[in-house]
Amino acid sequence: MIDVATKPLIVIAGPTASGKSACALAVAREFGGTVINADSMQVYGVLRIITARPSEQDESQVPHKLYGVLAPSEACSAGHWQDMAVEAVQEAWGQGRLPIVCGGTGLYIRTLIQGIGAFPEIPGEVRDAAMARLEELGNPAFHQEVAERDPVIAERLHPSDSQRLIRAWEMFEATGTPLSQWQEEVKPEPPLPGLKASTVLLLPEREDLYPACEARFDLMIEQGALEEVRALEALNLDSSLPAMKALGVPELLSYIRNEKTLDEAREWAKTTTRRFAKRQMTWFRNQVEPDYLHSAQYSKRFDEKIFSFIRQFLLTP
Numbered sequence: 001m002i003d004v005a006t007k008p009l010i011v012i013a014g015p016t017a018s019g020k021s022a023c024a025l026a027v028a029r030e031f032g033g034t035v036i037n038a039d040s041m042q043v044y045g046v047l048r049i050i051t052a053r054p055s056e057q058d059e060s061q062v063p064h065k066l067y068g069v070l071a072p073s074e075a076c077s078a079g080h081w082q083d084m085a086v087e088a089v090q091e092a093w094g095q096g097r098l099p100i101v102c103g104g105t106g107l108y109i110r111t112l113i114q115g116i117g118a119f120p121e122i123p124g125e126v127r128d129a130a131m132a133r134l135e136e137l138g139n140p141a142f143h144q145e146v147a148e149r150d151p152v153i154a155e156r157l158h159p160s161d162s163q164r165l166i167r168a169w170e171m172f173e174a175t176g177t178p179l180s181q182w183q184e185e186v187k188p189e190p191p192l193p194g195l196k197a198s199t200v201l202l203l204p205e206r207e208d209l210y211p212a213c214e215a216r217f218d219l220m221i222e223q224g225a226l227e228e229v230r231a232l233e234a235l236n237l238d239s240s241l242p243a244m245k246a247l248g249v250p251e252l253l254s255y256i257r258n259e260k261t262l263d264e265a266r267e268w269a270k271t272t273t274r275r276f277a278k279r280q281m282t283w284f285r286n287q288v289e290p291d292y293l294h295s296a297q298y299s300k301r302f303d304e305k306i307f308s309f310i311r312q313f314l315l316t317p
Contacts, residue, residue: 002032004093007195008314011109012102013038013288014202015280016247016273017212019298021054023202024102026300028062030307031314034092036085037066038103038112041246043081044072046232050225050248052216063097072232072243075163082111086191098314106283113197117186122170130170131240134162145169152180158279163242198313200306201290203281204297212297213273217248221266226252247273 002008010033012024024035037043041051045068048055053067065088070076085101085108092099101109134142139159146165147154149172157164171179204212229252237244244250251269254260260268292309294302 002096002098002314004096006317007093007192009089009099009101009192009195009197010310010313011038011113011197011199012100012202013106013109013199013284013290014104015204015209015277015284016052016104017209017216017277017297018104018202018204020102020104020202021052021058023200023298023306024100025054025058025061026303027200027306027310028098028100030303031098031310032096033098033100034063034065034088034095036088036092036099036101037064038081038085038101038105038108040076040081040103040105040108040242042067042103043070043076044068044074044243044246045070046072046235047228047243047246047249049220049223049228050252051246052220063092065091072235072241073237075242078107078111079116081108082116082191085112089192104280106280106287110287111188112191113195115188115190117183117188119171119182119186120175122174126170126174127166129173130166133169134166134240139165142169150178150180153178160245162240162245166240198291198310199288200292200294200309201284201288202294202296202298203284204295206278206281208297209277209281210274213277214270217266217270217273220248226256229253230256247276 010027012020012027014020027033028035039051041047042053043066048068054064059067066084069084089099101112103109137145139162142165143154143157143159146168150168153168168179171182225248229249232243232249233253233256248269251265251272255262255265291313292306294306
């Protein structure tokens with residue numbers, strides 16, 4: 001049993017297909033942990049396969065929290081996730097377990113460790129206008145419109161990142177002040193005072209990660225990803241919702257709707273995934289100072305090195 005009085009927490013972060021979930025499961029089994037999801041797509045139900053969520057068998061071995069907890073008709077924000085994650089961390093401590101936050105959504109992880117600023121509420125009509133504007137212009141032109149209002153934020157965001165583009169657009173429209181300026185001026189409060197956190201970062205070389213991304217997508221198809229996406233389409237959801245933009249969903253929808261062949265959709269999805277992984281690697285290199293850097297994909301042969309680091313962390317006052 002861990003010393004919960006020290007409020008310990010392990011973060012296992014890294015790009016897609018780096019082996020985070022398997023690593024978190026191994027750590028949780030070794031140290032009596034609870035795995036807490038920090039992947040912005042794995043929070044949604046329906047999409048277990050296409051988002052590479054842990055299997056039911058894996059989830060049965062140790063407690064897993066925040067996986068598949070929201071309907072794909074919902075849009076999860078960093079603030080909403082933070083609230084759920086704080087509750088999950090405190091529940092783990094209450095049970096004498098080690099919270100293990102696992103995921104590739106760096107913004108989520110940062111909000112849990114550092115906090116998130118209290119920004120002004122956005123009126124519903126402004127939010128509706130932002131979504132309508134995106135629908136009218138399309139992502140590239142909408143990205144350009146955001147750049148005219150907030151070039152600092154636009155420089156950070158890919159044109160396909162609809163949710164964050166909408167956030168930047170609506171913040172400027174509602175307040176007249178760019179979101180980047182708000183972020184500079186509003187100082188966040190850590191939601192878990194006294195937290196003792198340590199980060200394990202899995203950062204494989206690109207020549208290893210990209211083939212892993214491609215092989216995993218082929219496996220997803222074999223395991224039933226197409227059926228999952230068909231089930232998602234049957235819900236008739238708004239195309240701007242985050243779940244509709246999960247890696248592989250737009251691409252497989254193009255096949256289901258007879259817009260592309262399966263091979264074309266598959267190659268498109270692999271290209272999108274590689275680009276996403278590249279952006280994740282860049283973000284983690286620039287934004288995270290890990291306590292333990294693992295420059296390879298996770299495999300069980302690395303367990304003892306990772307376990308040794310965590311044991312030392314837990315024993316250090």
